[in-house]
Amino acid sequence: MSSLALATRGLDKRFGSLVVANDVTIELPQGERYALIGPNGAGKTTLINLVTGMLKPDRGRVFLGADEVTSLAPAERVQRGLVRTFQLNTLFPRLSALEAVTLAVCERRGCAGVWWRNLPFYGEAIEEAHAILVSLRLAASCYRPTAELAYGQQRLLEIALALATRPKVLLLDEPAAGVPQAESTELFSVIADLSRAITVLFIEHDVNVVFRFARRIIVMVGGRILVEGTPREIATDRRVRETYLGGAEHA
Amino acid sequence: MGAEPASEPQRYFDHRIRWRPLELAFWFATLLPFWLTPTYLVLASQIAITGLFALSLDLILGYAGIVSLGHAAYFGFGSYTAGLIAKWGWGEPLSGLLIAAAAAGVLGYVTSFIIARFRHLALIMITLGFGLLLAEAANSASWLTGGADGLQGVRMWRLLGIFPFDLYGYAAYSYALAVLVLAFLLARRLINSPFGLALRGIRERAVRMPAIGASSVAHIRMVYTIAATMAGIAGGLLAQTTETVSLETLGFQRSADVLVMLILGGAGRLYGGIIGAIIYLIARDQFSGINPQYWYFWIGLLLIAVVMFLPNGILGGLARLVPPRWSRA
Secondary structure (H helix, E strand, O other): OOOEEEEEEEEEEEEOOEEEEEEEOOEEEOOOEEEEEOOOOOOHHHHHHHHHOOOOOOEEEEEEOOEEOOOOOHHHHHHOOEEEOOOOOOOOOOOEHHHHHHHHHHHHHOOOOOOOOOHHHOHHHHHHHHHHHHHOOOHHHOOOEHHHOOHHHHHHHHHHHHHHOOOOEEEEEOOOOOOOHHHHHHHHHHHHOOOOOOEEEEEOOOHHHHHHHOOEEEEEEOOEEEEEEOHHHHHHOHHHHHHHHHHHHHO | OOOOOOOHHHHHHHHHHOOOHHHHHHHHHOOOHHHHOHHHHHHHHHHHHHHHHHHHHHHHHHHOOOOOOOOHHHHHHHHHHHHHHHHOOOOOHHHHHHHHHHHHHHHHHHHHHHHOOOOHHHHHHHHHHHHHHHHHHHHHOHHHHOHHHOEOOOOOOOEOOOEOOOOOOHHHHHHHHHHHHHHHHHHHHHHOOHHHHHHHHHHHHHHHHHHHOOOHHHHHHHHHHHHHHHHHHHHHHHHHHHOOEOHHHHOHHHHHHHHHHHHHHOOOOOOHHHHHHHHHHHHHHHHHHHOHHHHHHHHHHHHHHHHHHOOOHHHHHHHHHOOOOOOOO
């Protein structure tokens, strides 16, 4: 139990008569790489919203490590290491990449409320932000406004912002959405290279990517967890083939 | 530490906060009215005061994206505070101004709890409503404020115990300009601080801020309190230099005017409010001499033209001519 990085217990959420989460219980062991898959409308993004506090569950609890975080605000969960990225770029268009990541580092270090000192006073925060951008191969364009970056670079910046918060658990909502196949593999190899201290769960539609980069897979259908297992188990699971993998081929 | 060459990211941020020659030239030019237009020093002090007021609005609107149509509430509150202190027998300008600043700051802090919870149209309506509410309260409390007749009997002592507030505005402009410079230095520091970066983050994408662990609400409360304090200082200056306070200091017209000035000059540009105040007040002085009734016709025209063709204001338009892009050494 103590080796779990993230756990939910019986999360329920409905919008009117539409059930988007139905008794969702997941357990992510420390350092694991999880993929969350399922057809459109299965409730994958909703689950991330529930776990990160952007939606309030009707019932159920969320644990980060040994601590319950169900009643914490999203920013407080981030400060404790429960961090997400967004499917659609949710970046700061007129901040340069370096400014954006420096901002995230400052928020984590607790200096973002300081208005009486110039930013260059915090050289360590700036260097840390730059190092994150270097590690994601964004160094060459880190002085340009975010809005001018190539789309693939913006997807990497999403991850850079998340890393700047020093996450323990990182929830990636379709990190490669809209990125061409070749770049998407590169992007996922960046994710695969992340420190083992970070537990990762990602939503992804490309089955090849999922089977290549996930150690374990959770399949969601209609707001429920259908099955959870290793890629091999998932690939041979009859229910998964019927409800998801089979359907995806027709789509 | 001094001998160690700064890294490239460090130099990038150093470069962003560096004083530009044009800035120094601008502040030097603010001294010119003493010699070039000594008969216009009263107008110059009005411009400095209004520029300070616009600067305070820029902190919340231009940097944090908080649109306010009731910013005069803090200006007027500072104005009445400074005026009443002098009327009640304490005419020392500097301490009076500090008290006015504190009073407006407290009012700003209290209201910031409501402000920080709303955005967009709701925020415009709340600030508008709050401004109207305070103006009407001041109107009905005529035993205190003098109501529509304005606050009479404000007598200021000499500035620093030496300089009397004269009819020509020498002391008034010197005083207003000195306070403006100090407030500007403070605002400039704030904009170049980590907090300033966080404010720009809120303006650019407020919904992302919680996802990087930021408490936008705390940031907004802080900047709103600082902006209210600064507006109160501007209001206090007006009361002290004119030795009267009218209901107009709290009025909707003043809130709208300062918004127009900031948009004209360029919001989010630090100098936008001051440039806007200079253009607006000089134009009003000139146009209203020609045809006082139709003055707002020209302002309306100018506003439409600027918003259509220079969406980032006059300063934003000028900045496009000389892109200050940092080039890697």
